[in-house]
Structure formats: C-alpha cells, structure tokens
Amino acid sequence: MRTLETAESFTPSDVLRRIKPSPSTLAAQRVRELKAEGRTIFDLTVGEPDFDTPEHIKAAAVEAIAAGETKYTPVNGTPALREAIRNHVRATSGVEYSDAEITVGGGGKQVIFLALMATLNDGDEVIIPAPYWVSYPDMVRANGGTAVIMETSASDRYKVTPASLHAAITPRTRWLILNTPGNPSGVVYSRRELAALADVLRQNPHVMVLADEIYSAIVFDGGDTAPSLVSVDPDLKHQTLVVNGVSKAYAMTGWRLGYATGHPGLISAINTLQSQTSSCPSSISQAAAVAALTGPQDFVRETVAVYRDRRDLALARLRDIDGLVPIPPEGAFYIYVDCHGLIGRRTTEGRNLETDQDVTLYLLEDAGVAVIQGSAYGQSPFFRMSFATGAHTISSAMDALAQAVNKLEPARP
Numbered sequence: 177m178r179t180l181e182t183a184e185s186f187t188p189s190d191v192l193r194r195i196k197p198s199p200s201t202l203a204a205q206r207v208r209e210l211k212a213e214g215r216t217i218f219d220l221t222v223g224e225p226d227f228d229t230p231e232h233i234k235a236a237a238v239e240a241i242a243a244g245e246t247k248y249t250p251v252n253g254t255p256a257l258r259e260a261i262r263n264h265v266r267a268t269s270g271v272e273y274s275d276a277e278i279t280v281g282g283g284g285k286q287v288i289f290l291a292l293m294a295t296l297n298d299g300d301e302v303i304i305p306a307p308y309w310v311s312y313p314d315m316v317r318a319n320g321g322t323a324v325i326m327e328t329s330a331s332d333r334y335k336v337t338p339a340s341l342h343a344a345i346t347p348r349t350r351w352l353i354l355n356t357p358g359n360p361s362g363v364v365y366s367r368r369e370l371a372a373l374a375d376v377l378r379q380n381p382h383v384m385v386l387a388d389e390i391y392s393a394i395v396f397d398g399g400d401t402a403p404s405l406v407s408v409d410p411d412l413k414h415q416t417l418v419v420n421g422v423s424k425a426y427a428m429t430g431w432r433l434g435y436a437t438g439h440p441g442l443i444s445a446i447n448t449l450q451s452q453t454s455s456c457p458s459s460i461s462q463a464a465a466v467a468a469l470t471g472p473q474d475f476v477r478e479t480v481a482v483y484r485d486r487r488d489l490a491l492a493r494l495r496d497i498d499g500l501v502p503i504p505p506e507g508a509f510y511i512y513v514d515c516h517g518l519i520g521r522r523t524t525e526g527r528n529l530e531t532d533q534d535v536t537l538y539l540l541e542d543a544g545v546a547v548i549q550g551s552a553y554g555q556s557p558f559f560r561m562s563f564a565t566g567a568h569t570i571s572s573a574m575d576a577l578a579q580a581v582n583k584l585e586p587a588r589p
C-alpha cells in the first residue's frame with residue numbers, strides 16, 4: 177500500500193512528468209523578484225491587457241450577485257450566455273451555431289485542454305505551427321498526444337502554407353492548431369490564406385482544426401482579414417473548434433471565461449469532461465460575459481486604437497536598433513523580434529550571447545527590460561515583447577534596450 181508522501185518525497189504522475197510550468201509564468205516570477213529587490217524593471221512580458229474591465233461589465237457582475245445568481249449553472253453555461261455567444265458569433269463571423277454547438281469554460285485555455293482531452297489517444301499527432309503559444313505542446317503531451325512542431329519561415333511571413341500543411345499531415349494527425357491573430361507572432365491570416373488552407377483541410381477530413389481566435393477582436397489593419405476560419409469556409413464548421421473568450425477583448429483575464437463553437441459531438445464530450453472537473457464556470461463571470469458581448473463595444477474599438485499606436489511606437493524604435501528585426505504584428509499585442517543579429521556578440525564583461533535565453537537574460541540584468549525568449553515559443557533566436565503596457569513604459573524600455581544593445585561588442589569574425 178502507498179503511504180502518504182511528504183513534500184520531499186512527492187512522486188508526480190506520468191502526466192505531470194510530461195509537462196513543465198508555463199515559461200511566461202516563470203518570467204513573471206523573475207520580474208516580481210527583481211522588483212522586490214528594488215530594481216526598476218520595464219515589464220514587457222505581460223500577456224494580458226493593462227486596461228481595467230469596463231464599468232458596465234463590472235456592474236453586471238455586481239447585479240448578478242445581488243440578484244442571487246450565485247449557484248451552479250448548466251455545464252455548458254447559462255442560456256443567456258449561450259444566446260449572447262450565438263448572436264455575437266453570428267454578427268462577427270456570419271456563422272450560425274445551435275445551442276448544442278456552443279460551450280463555455282473557465283477561460284479559452286480550459287476549453288482547449290478539455291477539447292484535447294476529449295479527442296486524443298496515445299500517439300495521436302497534433303500539428304503546432306511555430307512560433308506557438310507556450311501552452312499548446314504541453315497540453316497535447318499531457319493528454320497523450322504527440323506535438324508535431326511545424327517550422328515556419330520569414331519568407332512565408334511565419335505562417336502555415338498549404339504545401340507545409342499538406343506535408344505535415346499523416347494518417348495519425350488529429351488536429352491542426354491554427355492561432356490567428358497569433359501569439360507570439362502577431363500574424364493574422366488573410367481570407368485568401370485561410371481559404372487555401374481550408375482546401376487542404378477539406379481533403380483531409382480526419383484532421384480537426386483548433387482555431388484559437390482569442391485575439392480576433394484585436395486586429396490593426398483590416399484589409400483582407402477574415403473574422404474567423406469558418407467565415408471563410410462554412411463547410412469547415414463541424415471540422416473546426418473555434419475557441420474564443422472575453423479575456424483579451426474586454427480586459428477580463430481574471431474573470432476566467434472562454435467559449436467554443438463546433439461539432440455537437442465534440443461539444444458534448446467537452447461538457448462531459450467539464451461536468452467532472454469544474455462543473456461550470458463562475459456564474460458571476462458568466463453574467464459579466466453576457467454584458468461584455470451584448471453591451472456597447474466602444475471599449476474594444478478604443479483599446480485597439482491604443483494598441484495600434486503603441487505597436488507603431490515600439491516598431492519604429494526597434495527598427496532603429498542594429499541587430500534586431502521585429503516582425504510587424506497585424507493583431508494581438510505582442511511583437512516577435514528576430515535577434516539573430518545579437519548572437520555571438522559579447523557583453524562588456526566578456527560574456528558571449530549564444531542563445532536567445534542569453535539575450536533575454538542580458539536585457540533583463542543590464543537594461544531592466546523583461547521580455548520572453550523565443551525558445552519558449554519554439555522558434556529561436558527571437559524574443560517576444562508585449563505592448564499591453566503604457567506608451568511611457570514602452571518608450572523607456574526601448575531607450576534602455578537600445579543602450580544595452582549598442583554597448584555589446586561585435587561578434588568575433
């Protein structure tokens with residue numbers, strides 16, 4: 177019989193051995209430590225809006241509490257929230273989903289995890305284009321799947337192409353994860369690019385698409401941008417799980433409320449898993465999400481304009497720094513910066529910068545600028561900087577960053 181383990185002798189499960197804590201959580205921890213030591217740190221690691229949740233959304237939550245909406249809700253969300261999601265999705269992407277094709281969860285993150293848990297058997301492959309959101313590979317591995325990392329290149333603007341997708345698909349492929357607008361790259365697939373990928377997907381009906389569209393409200397340049405993969409090709413409606421939520425668009429990360437639309441069988445499976453894990457997301461957050469999706473949308477428009485200005489500010493400054501090549505983001509609130517040009521350079525203490533981890537450590541220790549190394553996102557040498565922080569911080573951070581980079585000694589020939 178197993179005895180109760182102490183902290184020192186704790187033996188994790190096989191599942192836990194396959195995964196690691198999120199590197200962005202670790203970076204945030206290091207920033208907190210340095211701040212606690214009294215250092216001025218320009219924190220560009222943040223993965224959430226720096227704005228407060230709009231007042232009318234908070235008021236809806238307070239009203240829900242006062243009205244006694246404080247009990248378990250249906251596993252797939254309150255009827256009012258499902259109705260709000262249905263109308264919102266119809267208005268933004270033009271696709272109609274029935275009640276049985278919608279579910280809600282404690283953040284988009286939980287919905288993605290449950291979707292993978294509901295579908296993956298040992299060895300099933302999940303195609304994850306790099307650079308990717310840090311959580312995907314670990315979520316796949318935790319659920320017994322094999323993460324198939326697909327490289328993307330500057331010449332393809334860091335996007336999946338029909339040819340690369342075709343080459344990556346095998347009989348064991350269960351999912352393609354398609355994140356647009358992307359974290360960390362900020363790339364947004366155009367209507368034409370999505371249509372071309374949809375052709376390949378239709379020829380491979382065994383491949384489901386996990387369309388992570390959590391940043392869909394934060395798009396800067398419009399143009400040929402599609403609101404959703406399924407709006408480009410409605411035939412993919414049941415081959416696609418579209419994941420979205422209120423975290424990023426409405427500055428509601430702490431409310432933990434995400435949702436998904438897709439095949440009724442998959443939605444029902446996710447509901448079964450949710451019924452045995454959290455039962456349902458918070459009733460109060462659900463009431464707040466109804467207000468977010470059905471109320472005035474000025475907040476979204478105004479914050480996107482602010483993000484656009486900050487992006488332009490940061491891009492202009494980064495382009496002036498010798499050795500850095502930023503990928504201009506078309507959406508979300510991150511810039512992914514190519515730092516090949518710094519590799520091999522030496523610090524004034526004689527330390528060689530060999531990896532993007534070395535670069536980020538140098539920027540943190542020397543300039544007090546906190547960014548996250550590209551190796552966390554499966555593409556090196558790069559780093560991700562967030563502009564979900566005030567223009568003043570961005571500007572000071574760019575000054576400090578430029579100074580630190582200019583101090584580096586050239587790479588040895």
Ligand SMILES: Cc1ncc(COP(=O)(O)O)c(C=O)c1O
Nearest residue numbers: 283284285309359390421423434
């Ligand atoms: C690409 C991507 N997908 C999903 C999420 C999850 O968002 P949430 O769980 O807050 O809805 C995040 C959050 O950082 C993200 O960056």
